[in-house]
Amino acid sequence: MKGEKPISALAEGLRLLSRRPLTTAGLRRRLARAFPPEEVAWAIERLQAMGYLDDRRFAQNWVEARQTARPRARWLVERELESQGVPPPVAQEAVQFWDDALLARRCAQQWAPRLAGLPRPTFLRRLYAYLRRRGFSPSLARQTALDAWAHRPQGGPLDQVG
Numbered sequence: 001m002k003g004e005k006p007i008s009a010l011a012e013g014l015r016l017l018s019r020r021p022l023t024t025a026g027l028r029r030r031l032a033r034a035f036p037p038e039e040v041a042w043a044i045e046r047l048q049a050m051g052y053l054d055d056r057r058f059a060q061n062w063v064e065a066r067q068t069a070r071p072r073a074r075w076l077v078e079r080e081l082e083s084q085g086v087p088p089p090v091a092q093e094a095v096q097f098w099d100d101a102l103l104a105r106r107c108a109q110q111w112a113p114r115l116a117g118l119p120r121p122t123f124l125r126r127l128y129a130y131l132r133r134r135g136f137s138p139s140l141a142r143q144t145a146l147d148a149w150a151h152r153p154q155g156g157p158l159d160q161v162g
Contacts (some may be wrong), residue, residue, distance in 0.1 A: 009035040009043035014052065023055050025046070025085025059086045059094035067098075071107050073135030076099040084143075104136045108148040116153070123149055 009031055016030055019039040024044060025131050031040040033095060058082050083090035111130050115123045124145045131141035138149050 009039040011045055013047050014045045017047070017052050021058050021061060023051055023058050023085035027053060029085075035127075055086050055090050056093070057085070059090050063094045063098070066129070067103065071103040071134065073103075073137070074100050076135030091125070099135060104131055104134075104140050104144040107131055107134055107136075108144050112148045112152060120149060121151075143154060 010033065013027055014033060016027060016077070022030070028040055028044060031043060035043070044053065061145070062081055062084070063077060066072055066080075072080070077098065078091045078095050081086055081094060086094070108127060108131065111127060112123075114127055118126070127145040127148055128141045131144055132138065
């Protein structure tokens with residue numbers, strides 16, 4: 001190693017990680033633009049040893065964020081993790097306790113108020129489409145939409161239609 005260069009790759013890695021979490025693959029890609037492979041490898045090893053770079057922690061944080069902010073189906077979150085550079089076994093481990101039914105209900109609860117006052121067929125069609133776009137299976141999307149219709153707040157004249 002040439003004295004100062006690995007420190008530069010390390011410093012750049014720290015700077016990138018301070019902006020947002022990255023996977024090992026993502027950081028490697030970014031560092032490779034400016035540094036030779038041996039310096040990138042050294043910086044990655046150091047960042048992992050210092051605990052700043054951890055694909056498992058990245059995957060767990062991603063999963064937690066998806067469960068609360070923008071719920072999606074398990075397979076879709078797993079695919080998102082892999083596209084971020086998380087190794088498939090780590091991605092599978094991160095979503096192993098994922099509950100699609102619970103998250104589909106949460107999506108429906110968040111979206112259903114926007115459909116208030118719509119007739120039953122329109123309500124069901126739109127909620128079903130919304131859930132399908134988030135990766136939920138056709139059967140789960142259908143059942144969740146039906147449940148949301150059955151448990152919606154009553155009150156409007158259109159609630160009796162359909």
